[in-house]
């Protein structure tokens with residue numbers, strides 16, 4: 001049987017419980033939104049194949065439980081991911097401040113500590129401050145910018161999750177990433193529960 005995709009990417013969603021990770025994923029893969037909060041147990045995943053410049057890219061997205069009690073399980077998935085989305089709820093200052101904690105968890109298992117300039121105890125500023133949020137990913141030395149998205153809006157969700165794209169190798173061909181290193185990805189600020 002012909003291969004249904006050319007490259008495979010494994011991505012991971014992490015962040016506090018209830019920030020909307022599952023909703024973001026459901027919107028992206030199934031174009032659905034669920035208003036009830038059913039906490040993820042451990043990890044779950046969904047897949048979607050998209051076409052980028054004629055290349056079939058299969059995206060496997062792992063949705064992790066935000067609850068502390070599952071963290072021994074969820075941390076095991078960090079190393080295998082090729083990109084990690086740090087998700088918080090824009091209306092929850094607490095979930096925003098916790099981003100630092102999620103970043104250090106990723107640091108523990110990945111090679112992200114080698115990113116220059118990151119300092120312990122970096123203050124992210126207020127979640128409600130536009131400038132503060134925009135600077136947060138820079139302060140954390142994340143390779144991708146902060147993005148605002150929402151599980152309730154199809155366009156925003158697609159845009160935020162599609163932003164990670166495969167890069168061309170030196171010989172101009174698309175390559176499957178080996179996936180041995182975990183790198184914190186963009187900060188996703190979900191629109192408030194309004």
Ligand SMILES: Nc1nc2c(ncn2[C@@H]2O[C@H](COP(=O)(O)OP(=O)(O)OP(=O)(O)O)[C@@H](O)[C@H]2O)c(=O)[nH]1
Pocket residue numbers: 015016017018019020021022023024034035036037038039040041064065066067149150151152153190191192193194
């Ligand atoms: N208004 C609004 N509500 C949202 C949005 N995204 C998620 N929600 C609501 O937030 C609640 C939690 O969403 P989930 O996606 O289950 O949260 P989670 O981060 O996966 O939670 P855990 O599995 O416990 O880690 C649900 O009641 C959703 O309906 C959003 O963009 N806007």
